[in-house]
Amino acid sequence: MSRLRLYQITVVAGFILLLEALCLSGVIDKITMPAPHIILRDLFLMLLAGRYFDEIGKSLVNVLVAFASAYLVGVIIGTILHGHKTTREILDPLFATYYAIPVFAFYPLFIVMFGLGDGPQVLIGFMLAVVAVIMTTLNGLDRVSPVLKKTARVSGLNALQTARHITLPFCAPYLLTAAKLALAYAFIGVIGSEFIMARSGMGYEISYAYTNFDNATMYPLILLILLLSIAANSLLSRWERMLLVRRGQA
């Protein structure tokens, strides 16, 4: 095991042990937070008993819908914009400022417009994710060097073939980055919205548990969300890294 891995594991383990110690010794009281091993046990029991599966499933479905739509729309728009310089230049300030804007501020507006169903959450997730996908797609397409395009012409490839055999494989790492970002933002958007005001889903269950002082439900769910988002992010990061290493772009 490399020194790096060892370091990282030590930090994480150290942190958990610290929490455990603080909880068991009473520095952190039970009302604020149960000990980590209890949270883990409760999560285990919860999953085993199949409780909240519906809510978890619902949230995940919404996240996936937000992710998939943002990814698809984002890649398409990014590709189109790449060929239209003026439009792209006009939209550039919007992209540069987009992630400074509190997108969640639109949530109440969406509730008014679309009612209290799943729509507003998915829309917020979509809005958060889509611009990251557009920007990453543009970035990837920008980097296709002129010499590769010339090689395509010398090899007699038409536009579609160039896209398929050269542009796409070249951009693959960027497409993966875009997926990673889109998933993270979709998660944040959907769960965050469920938190603030919704009637179902994981975020809602957590906020409901909070208002009802139900630590035994709240903390396991929080842990579950943390684990899911970290796992998804790590998997995509690892895949992305593999591609980059092979191409010498790491």
Added chain:
Amino acid sequence: MRPQENATFRNTVVLIVGLFLFWELAYLVVGDVALRSPWQTVNFLGKLMQTDLFWLHLADSLKAFAVALAIAVILGLLIGFALGLHRLSGEAMEPMLVALYSIPKITLYPIILLAFGIGISAKIAFGAIHGIIPVALFTLNAVRTTRPILIKTGRVLKLSPAVMVREILFPAAVPEIFTGIRVGFSLTLIGTVLGEMFAAQRGLGYMLMSAISLYNIELIMSVTFLLVALAASVNMALLVIDRRLHHG
């Protein structure tokens, strides 16, 4: 203004006009049941800004934001420098910081509320955790990727470590650090407002949520517009500085 900034200015104006037109169009399509026109919104905002209550809420938000930002920047810089200077720590912690960046931080909010109680401290803590990570990451990177040639130049010129940091290393790192602060600024703002939307009794975020329970569309739109406009304009200003720093 430089030609490049001229172009950006022109594009921004076109964009803003475009967005307003889009808004007006949306209003014409959707109608009063769910939207208000740009003019109505700005009008209402003007009236709102004449009430004491508005300024009370605004002040509360700004107070929380300012403290959160200060904490985020100071802690972020410290963490960033520490990790940047110690090679192994930097390499090991960076992916972990990046992973933390991607989790929905709002899920941690109940924990913060339980720890700090409902009030301004919770908002400040929540805002701060949003801003710390980008400041730390950018600072870490800035320190870590200081080009060795600069250090060699300093040594050839026989500069003392203090002078080297002050005259070479710090100025070289400033552009990257500033970007981190700029991103941290925006994220802290978002975090503060988000916190107010969930559990607070004061602040702009709270105003937004109470507007929804009152079904006061004008209020919803005015506050949303204010937040977006504020966040966007400050960020644009910071961006101009950021770009100037990067291009010297």
Added chain:
Amino acid sequence: MTVAVTAQVTLRGVTKVFPAAANVNPVHALGPIDLEIRKGEFFAVVGPSGCGKSTLLELIAGLTAPTAGEIEFEGHAIGDNVPEGVGVVFQEDACFTWLNVIENVEFGLRRTTIDKAEKARRAAAVIEMMGLRDFARSYPAQLSGGMRQRVCIARTIVAKPRLILLDEPFGALDQQTRLLMGDEILRLWRQTGATVFLITHALDEAVMLADRIVVMSARPGKTIDLVETGWPRERDSRIVERENFGALTSRLWKTLREESLKTMGRAG
């Protein structure tokens, strides 16, 4: 007995002007140029920076069309299309980083209609010829600059082009590797029997490798001298020992020095 000399590429009155763009005036890059490249010869072009050498190569390759004049390849006019039978090796690294060496080389056979097995066979043969056999399954990122350039050359020659265009292909390599690559190019030239058109800024390289060398003026590039080396076909880098090697290189430099000074903005 004279061997019939056929022109493979002819340029007549070829001019290239790049049109005005935002903040940029139109650029008269090249010409008018009259040139003839003979079938099977090794032809080099030297000239000061910015004289339009690369533009000349792109015109012949069909990557860009002339503003005036005609270019013909094997009797047919080249417009904006790369003719079949022409191969190009660029100055920059054009390896596909997502394919390994074999896949990169096989890509060169895209335009042909031969079956998979034959493609694999030909690719393997060319990889062997270029000394890449031990790295067949490696990815470009794992190879040195010189080897990546060899992969690009392999990818170009696997399709058996009749005209090979090389745009300063060794520019990014160190001097020793360049000399070795020079020998390899000569060997390839003889083995494939193709016509080779090389652009280089290294005068000794041009004199060492080519049958004929054309010297271009500063922008707008026109041909100002044409040198025949008269070397035998069976040659390698040891040609530098020949008596008139020095004389030829000096002649090129004398013509070129003035043009280069013009480009640098000083009087000769």
